[in-house]
Amino acid sequence: MEEDRPRATILNVNDTPSVLYLTGRILTNAGYHVVEASSGKEALRLATGRPDMVLLDVHMPDIDGYEVCRRLRDQEETRDLLIAHLSAVSVRREDRLRGLAQGADAYWTTPLEDDELLANIEALLRLQARTQSAVSARDEFLSIAAHELRTPITALRLNLERLVHHLSRAPGDLIARGTVEASTTPALRQLVRLQQLLDTLLDISRVGSRKLRLHIEMFDLSEAARDMAQRLAMPARAAGVTLSLTLPERPTLILGDRLRLEQVISNLLTNAFRYGDAKPVLLEVEAQAEVLTLSVRDQGVGIAKEDQTRIFNRFERAAAASGTDGLGLGLFIAREIVSAHGGTLTVESEPGHGSRFLVTLPRHRTEAY
Numbered sequence: 345m346e347e348d349r350p351r352a353t354i355l356n357v358n359d360t361p362s363v364l365y366l367t368g369r370i371l372t373n374a375g376y377h378v379v380e381a382s383s384g385k386e387a388l389r390l391a392t393g394r395p396d397m398v399l400l401d402v403h404m405p406d407i408d409g410y411e412v413c414r415r416l417r418d419q420e421e422t423r424d425l426l427i428a429h430l431s432a433v434s435v436r437r438e439d440r441l442r443g444l445a446q447g448a449d450a451y452w453t454t455p456l457e458d459d460e461l462l463a464n465i466e467a468l469l470r471l472q473a474r475t476q477s478a479v480s481a482r483d484e485f486l487s488i489a490a491h492e493l494r495t496p497i498t499a500l501r502l503n504l505e506r507l508v509h510h511l512s513r514a515p516g517d518l519i520a521r522g523t524v525e526a527s528t529t530p531a532l533r534q535l536v537r538l539q540q541l542l543d544t545l546l547d548i549s550r551v552g553s554r555k556l557r558l559h560i561e562m563f564d565l566s567e568a569a570r571d572m573a574q575r576l577a578m579p580a581r582a583a584g585v586t587l588s589l590t591l592p593e594r595p596t597l598i599l600g601d602r603l604r605l606e607q608v609i610s611n612l613l614t615n616a617f618r619y620g621d622a623k624p625v626l627l628e629v630e631a632q633a634e635v636l637t638l639s640v641r642d643q644g645v646g647i648a649k650e651d652q653t654r655i656f657n658r659f660e661r662a663a664a665a666s667g668t669d670g671l672g673l674g675l676f677i678a679r680e681i682v683s684a685h686g687g688t689l690t691v692e693s694e695p696g697h698g699s700r701f702l703v704t705l706p707r708h709r710t711e712a713y
């Protein structure tokens with residue numbers, strides 16, 4: 345066992361004192377924390393202390409192992425316990441199958457060499473650790489997402505409340521256009537933000553379950569870049585950024601999912617506006633023999649070396665980003681989309697001197713989408 349891992353607790357259940365003792369010693373020597381029970385009843389009681397695993401003898405005089413297992417699965421607090429039956433090889437095949445059918449996670453027959461028993465336990469615990477870490481990643485995701493959704497919802501609500509307030513006090517049902525606009529314009533902006541957040545959340549569940557379907561067509565990447573630059577002119581202005589474009593004269597045709605690649609451009613540009621320190625941003629498309637490249641260069645805060653890999657992971661944001669809003673998902677999704685096209689998304693950056701994000705896409709992809 346690794347030294348720095350907290351010791352797992354194993355509930356060792358057996359009504360034969362010598363077996364209970366021997367198994368207990370193997371486990372203790374291997375570094376586990378062991379709790380012992382010599383009957384089914386005692387096992388049920390001790391299991392509520394939530395051990396990491398229950399090693400459960402099958403034949404016991406009071407309540408047999410199968411029944412103990414069934415009852416543990418029936419109770420909310422012990423439902424997810426890791427349970428392995430341990431029994432003599434003389435047990436019939438049907439009974440072993442019954443054990444698994446009634447909810448055990450493993451069925452091991454003795455005699456079992458010490459190292460084999462320990463290896464089996466380790467493997468089951470590893471499996472459980474993987475499941476638990478997936479569950480906590482999901483919980484963390486939910487909490488970040490809920491937090492992000494709350495900000496625009498609160499602002500939206502305040503704006504609408506203000507409008508209702510003005511309406512209720514408007515003399516003779518008349519309300520000045522400026523007053524209406526002062527509430528509805530930001531409300532609309534908050535709705536757009538909510539919609540973007542929800543779209544991102546949907547994407548993330550698609551990417552996570554590998555359901556990101558590409559709709560492949562032939563299109564001009566430069567044209568898509570020009571399109572996106574136009575569509576994002578407003579946010580660029582709002583960020584105080586001058587956006588310029590450098591595009592090849594000839595069309596840069598590519599087979600790919602136009603909407604998805606536009607999303608990549610949009611994510612990179614939005615980042616450049618957000619972290620670009622109100623300095624000029626350059627969007628460039630270049631055609632090379634085998635690949636097309638698209639890059640977004642800003643002159644903003646830049647990204648520290650140690651953060652340059654991390655920011656492409658789910659939810660990861662560099663320290664300099666604290667205080668600005670965002671789920672930390674844009675680059676993750678962008679890289680997934682680019683990889684699905686057989687391309688790469690990389691970054692070069694120096695803190696204080698801006699960043700350059702580079703998308704490289706194969707022009708003639710041979711693999712099927």
Ligand SMILES: Nc1ncnc2c1ncn2[C@@H]1O[C@H](COP(=O)(O)OP(=O)(O)OP(=O)(O)O)[C@@H](O)[C@H]1O
Nearest residue numbers: 615616619646655661662665670671672673674675
């Ligand atoms: N152009 C950039 N300059 C400096 N830092 C950047 C730049 N682009 C991204 N980053 C850093 O990388 C992090 C991850 O970016 P990403 O786009 O994945 O998330 P986000 O912009 O924080 O949120 P989201 O895109 O989900 O709204 C950002 O939080 C920021 O710290």
Ligand SMILES: [Mg+2]
Nearest residue numbers: 615670674675
């Ligand atoms: Mg982003």
